[in-house]
């Protein structure tokens with residue numbers, strides 16, 4: 090290996106792991122477009138894995154499974170999201186048996202969003218972690234979700250961290266956060282984990298900025314804070330999609346740089362099946378396509 094290549098490879102090695110999240114598109118054409126587009130572009134960064142979301146109440150069960158299969162066939166480490174709400178135990182077992190059979194090694198265990206008016210009894214991600222640990226022992230690495238800005242349903246910040254600790258102790262070995270634009274929230278969350286004696290790696294979820302209205306709507310729904318300065322500044326670019334994209338790439342690159350300085354174990358990009366902004370941010374941070 091030439092000296093330039095070895096310097097690049099050494100500097101890239103010191104960067105934390107990358108992962109990319111996709112949702113199952115509608116129809117065969119949508120899957121092909123995703124694989125030839127965002128997946129092809131971003132897998133060039135050699136992420137640790139690509140994860141596939143699972144629609145609320147199991148609404149994308151077959152789509153999630155199909156995309157996971159296609160990613161594995163393409164030689165990409167695919168990590169399915171799995172949510173406990175809305176599926177029977179038998180359906181969950183059938184799906185996870187299949188995942189074991191096709192070589193899935195890691196699952197992101199979630200409660201999922203409760204379907205309103207469903208009358209469901211409360212379920213929690215911890216139950217899913219326990220179920221998978223007991224059925225498959227150590228076959229799967231289990232990850233869970235973390236909320237540095239506190240999950241919106243939590244009775245209190247303390248209750249939220251207690252429940253997080255309980256679900257990790259049930260058998261998870263890593264976590265991925267909800268996105269945030271304020272690093273103090275993450276530092277506070279890690280402090281509270283440390284105080285509770287928890288030391289699992291907490292990868293940070295990163296949401297690139299693409300569309301102001303959908304970001305506002307989604308953030309309000311999931312309890313993610315858009316700081317006032319950021320919202321005002323984004324609105325200043327509302328009439329010009331190109332300048333909003335450039336501004337968003339700049340802001341999110343700086344956020345990631347701060348997180349790298351804090352020593353995060355990984356960056357997990359919510360790609361929304363797009364690649365332009367995510368690719369540019371990764372390049373800005375020094376990740377290289379190979």
Ligand code: FAD
Pocket residue numbers: 141142143144145146170171172198199200201202203212213214215234235240241242243244248249250252253256265266267268294
């Ligand atoms: P839990 O950990 O079960 O917690 C849910 C709430 O219940 C929290 O407020 C917690 O404090 C509280 N709680 C936990 N245990 C108890 C208890 N014993 N008693 C009382 N309260 C309790 N959703 C999807 O539908 N599909 C996806 O693919 C998906 N992917 C995601 C990926 C990431 C990285 C993240 C961060 C979220 C994702 N979500 C997804 C959203 C997630 O399903 C929702 O945020 C959901 O509302 C909570 O899921 P959870 O697994 O964090 O729940």
